[in-house]
Amino acid sequence: MPDLAIIAAGLGDAFSPVNLSMAFAGVVLGQFVGAVPGIGPVIVMAIAVPFTFTFEPLAAIAFLVGISKGGNVGGAIPAVLINAPGTPDAAATALDGYPMARAGKPLKAMKLALYSSVSGDTFSDILLITVSAPLALVALRMGPVEVVCLMIFALSIITGLVGDSLGKGVAAAAFGLLCAMVGLDPEHASPRLEFGHFELDNGLSLPGVAISMLVTSEIIYQLATRSATAAAVPLPATRGDDDARLSRAEFWRCRFTLLRGGAIGATIGAVPGIGSSAAAFLSYASAKHASRKRRAKPGAAHEPPLPDFGKGNPHGIAATESANSAVVGANLIPLLTLGLPGNVGAALIISALLIQGIQPGPLLFAEQGRLIYGLFGLMLAANAANLIVGQFGMRLWVLVVRAPASVIFASSLLLCFVGVYSATGDIFGIKVMLLFSFIGVFMRFFGFSVVAFIIAFILGPRFELSLSQALTITNRDPMALLAHPVGIAFLLLALAAVYVFGFRRHAAQS
Amino acid sequence: MSGRAPQVERLLGLFTAACGLAFAVAVIPRQTEAFDYGALAPADVPLGAAWTMVGAGLAQAARPRGQGEREAYDFAVLRRAGLLLGLCVGAAMLMQWRGFVVAAPLLAAAVMLLVGERRPGWLAVGIFAVPALIWATVTLLLARPLP
Amino acid sequence: MKTSLKTFIAALALFALGAGNAAAQWKPDGPIRLLIGFGAGGSTDTIGRIIAKRVQENTGWKVIAENKPGAGGVAMSRLLVQAKPDGRTIGMAVTEAIAINLVQRGDKLNFKVDSFDYIGTVGVAAVGLLAAADAPFDDIAGMIAHAKKTGNLTVGFNGKGPELITRALANVGGAPIRPVPTKSGGEVIQNLLGGHIDAGYAAGPQVKYIKNGDIKLIAPLTRDRHSYSPGTKTLVEQGFDFAIEPYFYLAAPKGLPRKARKALVREIGRVIDSGEVAEVIRNSMNTDIKNLGPKGTLDQMKRSLRSNDALLQAAK
Numbered sequence: 001m002p003d004l005a006i007i008a009a010g011l012g013d014a015f016s017p018v019n020l021s022m023a024f025a026g027v028v029l030g031q032f033v034g035a036v037p038g039i040g041p042v043i044v045m046a047i048a049v050p051f052t053f054t055f056e057p058l059a060a061i062a063f064l065v066g067i068s069k070g071g072n073v074g075g076a077i078p079a080v081l082i083n084a085p086g087t088p089d090a091a092a093t094a095l096d097g098y099p100m101a102r103a104g105k106p107l108k109a110m111k112l113a114l115y116s117s118v119s120g121d122t123f124s125d126i127l128l129i130t131v132s133a134p135l136a137l138v139a140l141r142m143g144p145v146e147v148v149c150l151m152i153f154a155l156s157i158i159t160g161l162v163g164d165s166l167g168k169g170v171a172a173a174a175f176g177l178l179c180a181m182v183g184l185d186p187e188h189a190s191p192r193l194e195f196g197h198f199e200l201d202n203g204l205s206l207p208g209v210a211i212s213m214l215v216t217s218e219i220i221y222q223l224a225t226r227s228a229t230a231a232a233v234p235l236p237a238t239r240g241d242d243d244a245r246l247s248r249a250e251f252w253r254c255r256f257t258l259l260r261g262g263a264i265g266a267t268i269g270a271v272p273g274i275g276s277s278a279a280a281f282l283s284y285a286s287a288k289h290a291s292r293k294r295r296a297k298p299g300a301a302h303e304p305p306l307p308d309f310g311k312g313n314p315h316g317i318a319a320t321e322s323a324n325s326a327v328v329g330a331n332l333i334p335l336l337t338l339g340l341p342g343n344v345g346a347a348l349i350i351s352a353l354l355i356q357g358i359q360p361g362p363l364l365f366a367e368q369g370r371l372i373y374g375l376f377g378l379m380l381a382a383n384a385a386n387l388i389v390g391q392f393g394m395r396l397w398v399l400v401v402r403a404p405a406s407v408i409f410a411s412s413l414l415l416c417f418v419g420v421y422s423a424t425g426d427i428f429g430i431k432v433m434l435l436f437s438f439i440g441v442f443m444r445f446f447g448f449s450v451v452a453f454i455i456a457f458i459l460g461p462r463f464e465l466s467l468s469q470a471l472t473i474t475n476r477d478p479m480a481l482l483a484h485p486v487g488i489a490f491l492l493l494a495l496a497a498v499y500v501f502g503f504r505r506h507a508a509q510s
Numbered sequence: 511m512s513g514r515a516p517q518v519e520r521l522l523g524l525f526t527a528a529c530g531l532a533f534a535v536a537v538i539p540r541q542t543e544a545f546d547y548g549a550l551a552p553a554d555v556p557l558g559a560a561w562t563m564v565g566a567g568l569a570q571a572a573r574p575r576g577q578g579e580r581e582a583y584d585f586a587v588l589r590r591a592g593l594l595l596g597l598c599v600g601a602a603m604l605m606q607w608r609g610f611v612v613a614a615p616l617l618a619a620a621v622m623l624l625v626g627e628r629r630p631g632w633l634a635v636g637i638f639a640v641p642a643l644i645w646a647t648v649t650l651l652l653a654r655p656l657p
Numbered sequence: 658m659k660t661s662l663k664t665f666i667a668a669l670a671l672f673a674l675g676a677g678n679a680a681a682q683w684k685p686d687g688p689i690r691l692l693i694g695f696g697a698g699g700s701t702d703t704i705g706r707i708i709a710k711r712v713q714e715n716t717g718w719k720v721i722a723e724n725k726p727g728a729g730g731v732a733m734s735r736l737l738v739q740a741k742p743d744g745r746t747i748g749m750a751v752t753e754a755i756a757i758n759l760v761q762r763g764d765k766l767n768f769k770v771d772s773f774d775y776i777g778t779v780g781v782a783a784v785g786l787l788a789a790a791d792a793p794f795d796d797i798a799g800m801i802a803h804a805k806k807t808g809n810l811t812v813g814f815n816g817k818g819p820e821l822i823t824r825a826l827a828n829v830g831g832a833p834i835r836p837v838p839t840k841s842g843g844e845v846i847q848n849l850l851g852g853h854i855d856a857g858y859a860a861g862p863q864v865k866y867i868k869n870g871d872i873k874l875i876a877p878l879t880r881d882r883h884s885y886s887p888g889t890k891t892l893v894e895q896g897f898d899f900a901i902e903p904y905f906y907l908a909a910p911k912g913l914p915r916k917a918r919k920a921l922v923r924e925i926g927r928v929i930d931s932g933e934v935a936e937v938i939r940n941s942m943n944t945d946i947k948n949l950g951p952k953g954t955l956d957q958m959k960r961s962l963r964s965n966d967a968l969l970q971a972a973k
Contacts, residue, residue, distance in 0.1 A: 042697065043652075043654075043697075044652075045697075046697035046702070046724070047652060047654070049697075049703065049706065050703070050706035050707050050709075050710050050722075051710075053707065053933070053937070140847060140850055140851040141851055142851070143848065143851055143852075143853035144837075144848070144853060145853075164575055165519070165570060165575040166566075166569070166575075167523060167526075167566045167567065167569040167570030167573075167575070168522065168523075168526070168566070168570055168575075169566075170562065170565075170566040171526045171530075171562075171563050171566035171567055171570070174530070174559045174560070174562035174563045174566060175529075175559070175563060177555070177558075177559040177562075178533065178556055178559040178560060178563070181555055181556040181559065184728075185542075185550075185552035186550075186838040187548045187549065187550055187552075187836075187838050188543070188545050188548055188552060189817050189820070190542070190543040190545070190552050191543075192541060192542045192543075192552050192553075192556065193537070193538070193541045193542070193556065194541065195541065198727065198728055198731055198732055198735065198765075198766075199727055199732055201727050201728035201729075201731070201732065202696075202726055202727050202728065216598075220591050220594045220595060220598075221587075221591060223590075223591075223594055223621070223625050224587050224588075224590035224591040224594060225587050227626075228622075228625035228626055228627060229625075229626055229627055229628075229629075334847075338843065338846070338847050338850075339843045339846075339862055340841075340843045340844060340847055341843075344696070344697060347697075347699070348697060351699070351700070351702065351703040351941065354700070354703065354937075354940050354941035355703055355707070355936075355937045355940055355941055356940065357936065357939075357940040358940075359862070359864075359865050359940070403632070403635070404627060404629075404632050405625075406621070406622045406625050406626070406627035406632065406636065407622070407627070407632050407635055407636040407640070409621070409625075410617075410618045410621045410622050410636045410640075411618070411636060411640040411644075413598065413617065413618075413621060414614050414617065414618060414640065414641060414644060415644065417601070417602070417605070417610075417614075417617075417657075418610075418644055418648060418656065421656065421657055422648070422654055425723055425724050425725050425726070426725070427602070427605070427606050427657055430602050430605070430657070431602065434595070434598055434599055434602055437595060437598065438595055441588075441591045441592075441595065445583070445587060445588050445591070446518075446522055446583070460555075463555075464550070464555045465838060465839075465840065467550060467555070468548075468549055468550040468837075468838055469837050469838065469839070471549035471550055472548075472549040472811055472835050472836070472837045473811050473837060473853060473854065475808075475809045475835075476549060547824070549835075654721075654723075655690070655721065655723060
């Protein structure tokens with residue numbers, strides 16, 4: 001049991017004006033760069049890390065965590081407004097957020113995203129603060145066999161997210177997996193599918209592919225299909241009533257979705273290497289499933305009907321934003337207890353800790369208790385800052401997108417070029433981006449799920465690595481799986497998901 | 511030009527299967543190495559993905575679906591998108607040759623004119639103000655290079 | 658919101674430009690680019706960025722750190738060798754990763770060991786072979802014997818060198834020792850603690866766990882023993898003539914003007930010897946500053962080529 005005096009001292013440090021303003025500054029910066037399509041919070045964190053060496057440790061971490069948390073909230077804004085997520089994590093937010101904004105409720109959609117995000121984040125922060133030590137032990141038991149089964153389950157969820165053609169959806173996912181295989185293979189470090197380009201040794205860059213598939217191709221597709229001289233986001237003439245307000249009852253109705261999203265995000269976040277995009281889609285698929293069940297119940301008739309999923313259902317926004325934000329807090333569990341980063345942002349936080357002489361690991365809580373509780377206090381403060389900054393930020397962005405679509409989309413295209421160049425450091429990255437923009441436009445036009453492609457692309461490398469690990473460890477003996485009941489459970493869940501989302505749904509349609 | 515949806519869906523299935531097959535029999539074997547040790551060969555997962563594409567494409571060809579609510583595909587959209595992408599490719603080449611400062615305003619101008627923007631004020635914002643703002647933010651404030 | 662962001666960034670920028678201006682005879686006619694051969698967030702990235710920042714503060718030269726990740730520094734070296742040798746482009750990478758690529762596919766690369774003017778090294782990563790504290794072996798011989806007994810001994814690795822060492826040990830010992838790929842030394846330690854693998858390699862993060870008593874060092878892969886466990890014999894000392902010595906080094910394209918070269922060697926050397934970089938590298942890598950200088954870095958590079966060549970033969 002940690003010493004109460006240490007906790008009190010840590011919280012006292014957290015609420016010092018300097019530390020609070022660092023967290024606040026980080027959130028402001030993070031929300032801004034998260035909301036600009038093409039440029040993510042990671043680049044800003046990378047620039048900030050060397051400067052944090054001159055800060056006090058707590059202020060340094062507060063600043064970086066602020067950027068990371070702010071970026072998570074900011075990424076949802078362009079997803080809602082122009083269907084182009086600022087970060088891949090917000091890709092699922094666009095599924096319902098954008099239709100809601102098109103229906104004339106952009107502020108409501110952004111508010112719901114903001115509140116869901118902060119709820120999920122706070123949920124997983126509280127989990128981190130209270131039970132991170134036992135959770136870390138559970139995560140330690142998750143070996144390669146369990147992880148590969150979890151990845152198979154996550155991939156099987158794709159069948160629940162594709163449109164009305166299972167064949168096209170699965171093909172899109174398989175192509176995403178294939179693209180994820182470009183580069184050195186994990187076991188032999190032998191170049192694959194590189195066509196002689198050394199630049200591809202580390203694979204097709206995730207920012208390059210994600211930006212082109214999710215943003216560039218969407219912008220081009222929209223420019224090709226709609227009138228570009230009108231405002232980018234049409235707002236209703238009468239402002240203020242149903243759009244601007246998100247009533248308490250509306251939010252309260254999403255409570256189970258939020259809770260489920262928080263739990264899914266926290267679980268995925270506690271296992272390093274799976275990531276928030278997968279959590280967001282898992283949560284989305286399960287909310288969709290739950291809503292179908294709810295509708296089947298006769299007692300649900302007294303509630304006013306909600307739009308379908310994919311057409312502006314608030315549960316879709318609540319599910320994805322609560323889950324992808326819950327990953328951020330839970331990601332710190334393996335980070336602080338084992339020193340394992342869950343994503344690049346977390347890796348940057350580790351390097352900031354390391355240059356301060358703070359080694360994440362089993363002794364961290366004993367040696368740096370005061371710092372850790374200070375960090376926990378600041379994480380909660382950053383969530384509050386997210387709420388405050390978000391209120392102003394979303395109004396600013398709503399003003400910005402009243403400019404004509406031609407200006408907004410042309411500028412976003414330029415930002416994609418700049419973002420990819422900064423992320424990959426090379427003109428080659430831009431060439432990759434253009435190639436995948438072609439593919440993305442083709443897929444959008446012919447109704448192949450871009451989302452299925454992206455999930456498979458993001459999960460692909462970890463799936464292959466875990467598969468290779470699991471095969472080596474079990475010496476390719478399938479019977480060895482019997483010693484891994486958790487893995488078997490995930491495989492059964494995957495089968496159930498394919499049956500429920502894939503075959504039964506499609507059988508019901510025909 | 512437009513295409514009736516069910517036929518297009520069937521063709522898409524066949525196209526997908528053909529792509530998968532090309533990867534499985536031609537591209538992947540040539541672009542991967544074989545090893546006599548290890549648990550998972552470099553070609554294993556890519557081949558799995560390629561054959562999945564073949565299977566999914568054939569399923570789509572056999573029972574065509576996925577046109578959603580549209581009755582036909584409007585290929586004019588694809589043509590306009592192709593033109594816009596062509597502009598982006600040109601801009602990338604210009605960026606490599608002459609740099610961001612030359613290429614960015616030209617790309618913005620071409621895109622905006624192509625989609626029908628004619629109001630001088632908005633054109634000025636898109637062509638001059640935004641690229642200048644991006645350039646200033648990235649090179650001056652963030653001290654990051656631009657192409 | 659916009660103004661507070663701008664003031665903040667402006668403050669950061671001012672901070673970066675300010676402070677200190679040592680008199681140096683050579684002056685770059687423009688900003689210096691420091692190309693870091695790895696992505697954001699790793700130890701090379703951190704060390705490179707600190708060096709860039711300190712050189713800028715000491716000299717007033719503008720130094721911009723850029724990430725050029727890909728193939729363990731090969732992508733960066735390919736760019737570096739094409740840059741103009743005027744002192745305005747320097748690169749940072751790790752010796753072993755470059756050496757193994759030169760050995761394995763040197764014919765396809767546009768550079769060789771002597772394509773660069775070396776500036777110096779920062780330190781050598783403390784890479785070692787580890788096992789969980791309760792593993793039934795304490796040295797390599799014991800590990801080989803244990804592998805023969807159980808029929809499958811798994812060793813987590815990250816990077817080509819450790820993979821080759823694993824397979825070389827399997828060949829030499831005639832034992833079923835199998836390499837398991839991982840993404841980082843941290844992941845190796847996680848799998849060791851969780852009991853999923855039998856042994857594995859890490860270069861730094863193991864130190865805390867060894868002091869804590871959860872992990873033990875079986876053998877350092879460097880030629881020198883590690884300061885945190887001075888009693889453990891190196892792989893070479895245990896009778897297996899394989900070594901991996903990943904030095905972080907800085908280099909410029911060949912043909913630097915003498916003045917520029919002297920100024921860069923002096924200023925970067927001064928920063929490396931300064932307390933701040935020493936502290937960062939000790940904190941993040943659990944190792945000490947070791948600057949081999951221009952000549953020493955070239956020699957180390959050549960030694961690394963030879964040992965990787967031998968390792969590749971032994972692993973066949």
